[in-house]
Amino acid sequence: MxxxxxxxxxxxxxxxxxxxxxxxxxxxxxxxSSISSYSLSYLWSASExxxxxxxxxxxxxxxxxxxxxxxxxxxxxxxxxxxGTDNEKLMALRGLFQEAVAQDDAALKKVLDEYEAILKRDPSNMPVSKRRVALLKTMNKIPDAITALNSFLDDSPTDAEAWTELADLYVSQGMYSQGIFALEEVLLVTPNAWNIHAKLGEVNYMAFKATSDQGSDKLLAESLRRFCRSIELCDDYLRGYYGLKLASNELLLALPQASRQKPDGSLPLPSQKTVGLLNQKATSKLSEIVRLNAAGDRGYQGYEKAEIIAAKELLNRESSKVVR
Amino acid sequence: MSKLLDPIPHHHSYGVLRHYATVLMATAPKKQETPAIREQRSLLRGINLRQNANAISPVAFNARRDFLVTAYESGQFLKAPEKKGEAAPNPMSDPAAMDGMMGMMKGNMMMMVPQTLIMGWINAFFSGFVVIRLPFPLTIKFKSMLQAGVATKDMDPQWMSSISWYVLCIFGLQSVFNYLLGSDNAASQTAQQMGQMGPGAGANMFGPGVDPDKQFQGEAENLSVLAHYYTLAGVEERLLKSLS
Known part of the structure; x- marks a missing residue:
């Protein structure tokens, strides 16, 4: 096995x-096919x-x-x-099975009604509450899913999985500051999760791209620092370097026009020189990862193919700009 | 069951029987109600915030701290907000705590009753017997240990009485049970003793007799005096230094 x-x-x-x-x-x-703890065979068969x-x-x-x-x-x-049929986790798994074999929206609706009936009987059934959120998301009822998830998190505010899902839902709706809040909650449970740091960097970057306010430079600086932190926690983290590259590119453009006023309680913007150096490091590291991955180096094979392709694409875009 | 017991000598069968009896009589752990879960996890959220505050920005931290401190002080997360300020209930009057204690009692009874019965039976039938001769010489001091129930003055301590043999078997069969029933069997004495020493520290935090309101107040105080430091301050310089 x-x-x-x-x-x-x-x-x-x-x-x-x-x-x-x-x-x-x-x-x-x-x-x-079945293991019973009360049968004779239990004594000498391998125990479960x-x-x-x-x-x-x-x-x-x-x-x-x-x-x-x-x-x-x-x-x-x-x-x-x-x-048994009334095990909470199994209720959720059975629901998952029914969702998977459902042919049309009507069947999905039936599964949803079933979840709601279960939750009416026992509101503390967490696996089924989570399934209900997932099903609402499948049925593209994102606002309902967000409401359900928020009430779930009110009862269980230390559930990192639920906070991550909530962040995804918010970001999909373009509600970036809420998404950032949810991801920060995840970090409060798992402070060293480098992928969450990188994710926060990504959402900050998206928020920066979506706004053109005065204060959006702060989002960009925060994004850059989150990527730095994710690399600090995990060497050779491709997503971290990719984000660092993107964020430092933008920041190099934005810094000369940025107002140097002291921001309210948040960190000052990094200096032009630092950002330039970080940009160089990110470029060299990304090309190193792409090169060694293509060369079949054993230490560089764990990356996802799509991420490698995206990194290569980013590097090519850059170099063609230089040629021009 | 009798089919199960036949091929095994009686000491074994007694342990096996005890295992199954304990398994059958064990009460399933009681499910917690949503308000209780909410109370515990809301407190945990404050503890998490205090311990991992460095991961989020000062602005985000201040907002969370203000929210949690206000909510903690007003008792918003308590499972029974109207009882705020009352003295902690007597753990004996809390049915949930009583359930736990009954479970422990049942477990203890399962160990005690058959042990007493069998001991009495052995005593009645076999006292005064000498059953075995140990293959190695022993000093006179072992007489009281090995020859319980045999009142002879000048018998060699190598000879062992039935009662002593029984006691030796009861304590010596641990590894045999482990082999037969798996290492986490209910007849295991060590597990029993662990159970008596009380559940882990995690459960203790929310155990009976602890006033959640007091815990919330304490946590609110901890949070409000926390000095916040942001890990992301200067991270770009740190990273550059470590990369070069």
Whole structure:
């Protein structure tokens, strides 16, 4: 059984997910169909492990992604046989299954009604509340999803996953300052998450691009610093360097016109020289990563293909500008 | 069940039986109501803010601090805001706490009752027997330990009485249970002792007898005196230095 089955499958590439779901029938056959802690065989058969149930859950998600509904249903059945129908997590998983096999909007609406009925009976069912938000998002009812998520976060304000989702929803609606607030809440739970620092940098950059106010330079400086922090926490972080490059490009253009007044409580704008140096570092690092990745260097293979292509594209755009 | 017990000598079967009895009698952990969850996590949010404040800008920190301090002081997050200021309830009168204690009692009874019964039975039938001769010599001091229930003055301490043998087995079979039932079995004595020492510190924080309002007030005070430092101050210089 591959170890990738023990991690949440959200980050799996499509090809790996397909590979896993192709293994599904074999895995399902190899594992016993039911494990009871009260039967005779329990004494000498291998005892059940938490990993087995994680495997079933992740296998089910992979199968749903690739459309193998039969295996997914089998996984769900086995989980239900073990944990019962009224287990909160299983209620959410069953809902997820129904969402996945739903043919049209009417079927999705039915699943949503079911979630609402469950939540009416037991408002503290967190997995189902989260599923409801996800389904609202699927049905493109973003404002409803935001409302639902906000009331969820009022009850559980330390849930980093929910704050991240809320940030995504806000940013998709162009509400950048709310998105920044939500991401800051994530940082308060996980202060060293470099991807969240980079994400904050991205949202600040988007906010800068969307406004043309006087104070927008501050957003840009904040964005630059967030990218710096993400690189400080994680060497060779491609997204961090990419953002640093973009932000420092903009900042080099904006700095000469920027008013040098002392901002209210926030950090002063960085100096032209520092930004220039950072820009150079980002350029050289990005080209190094792209070069070594293409050369097949073993330390540089973990990057996502799309990100490498985007970095190459950014570097090309720059160099063609210089040639002209 | 009898099929299960047959091939195993009685000490084993007793432990196995105890394992299953404990599993059957255990009460499922009680689900917390939403207001209680909200109370705990709102406090945790303040603690998180205090510990990780450096990750956000002074403006963002000040806004959050002002909001949380006001809310904490007004008791907005309490699960029962109308009871704010009253003395903490007696833990004995809290049904949720009583449930936990009943669970512990049940567990203890499961250990005690059969142990007492079997001990009495062994005592009644086997006292005065000598069952085994240890294959190594021992000094006279071991007499009281190894020959409980046998009142002979000049028997060699190598000979062991049935009661002593029983006690030795009860304490020595731990590893056998671990092998048969997995390491986290309910018959495990160490687990039992851990349980008696009380749950982890995390649960203690919100345990019975602690007044949440007092915790909120304390946290509000901690937050309002916190000196804020922003990690992003000078990060571009730091990064340049580390890169060059």
């Amino acid at each position: 591959s170890s990738s089955l023990l991690h949440p499958p959200a980050h799996l590439s499509p090809s790996v997910a397909l590979q896993l779901s192709q293994q599904a029938p074999a895995i399902l056959q190899a594992t016993p 492990t938490p990993e087995l149930w994680t495997t079933y859950e992740n296998l089910m998600l992979s199968c749903l992604r690739t459309g193998d509904e039969e295996s997914a249903h089998l996984c769900l059945e086995r989980l239900t046989a073990r944990f």
